[in-house]
Ligand SMILES: *[C@@H]1O[C@H](CO)[C@@H](O)[C@H](O)[C@H]1NC(C)=O
């Protein structure tokens with residue numbers, strides 16, 4: 001029989017150990033961001049997504065400016081993603097955002113639409129085979145408005161959005177429908193407000209994001225992710241003011 005004080009101490013230690021085991025459904029999350037410049041550091045949403053993460057959750061922005069689904073592999077960026085998965089899948093709940101299309105869709109890309117579709121599927125399958133969770137993230141909308149149509153931005157990534165959704169269906173994985181949400185948002189706030197997120201001092205770059213645009217659309221991805229995976233909510237510092245603006249069509 002243990003002395004009373006030891007039984008109390010042991011009991012207290014057990015009681016405090018049990019909630020930590022069951023509190024989060026799984027391990028601490030880690031996020032590896034695969035994509036083109038609309039995800040990358042300096043112009044993409046990726047850093048705005050990672051910044052609110054609460055330690056020990058962490059992530060790496062592996063987005064690459066100019067990348068197609070083919071050049072991302074050829075340039076060694078995809079192997080960076082898979083290396084991170086191999087090194088971390090046992091210790092962390094690993095998620096990989098996959099967001100391509102802006103460059104694949106160019107006639108000079110050397111990637112057909114069919115190859116692009118297949119490459120998205122291959123990325124998702126490889127993430128799964130390495131113990132990670134793919135998040136097929138449809139392309140951030142461009143903020144191009146035809147003249148006289150200030151609430152009707154050109155839907156220039158329509159087919160790429162459908163490819164991301166199809167890749168998720170083919171691999172039984174999750175869609176983060178950033179294209180639909182960002183297009184809806186810029187149409188609600190209108191052309192002038194949407195140009196406030198444009199990259200560069202002259203604000204003429206309607207594809208890439210300035211530092212505030214990174215925060216705004218990074219938050220949009222966080223909110224979309226939490227809708228799909230509610231257990232992840234506790235790992236992100238909330239910004240209710242910003243989320244409220246995003247989902248009520250108010251310029252942020
Ligand atoms: C992987 O990508 C990150 C982010 O761009 C970079 O810091 C790191 O050096 C890369 N690692 C390798 C092995 O290329």
Ligand SMILES: *[C@@H]1O[C@H](CO)[C@@H](O)[C@H](O)[C@H]1NC(C)=O
Nearest residue numbers: 146148149151152153154155
């Ligand atoms: C939006 O623009 C598209 C063409 O880009 C056009 O077909 C459509 O009618 C427009 N919608 C509205 C409500 O003006």
Ligand SMILES: *[C@@H]1O[C@H](CO)[C@@H](O)[C@H](O)[C@H]1NC(C)=O
Nearest residue numbers: 215239240241242243245252
């Ligand atoms: C939260 O969003 C508001 C605007 O919606 C912004 O002013 C503020 O700086 C944001 N806070 C952080 C920590 O990003």
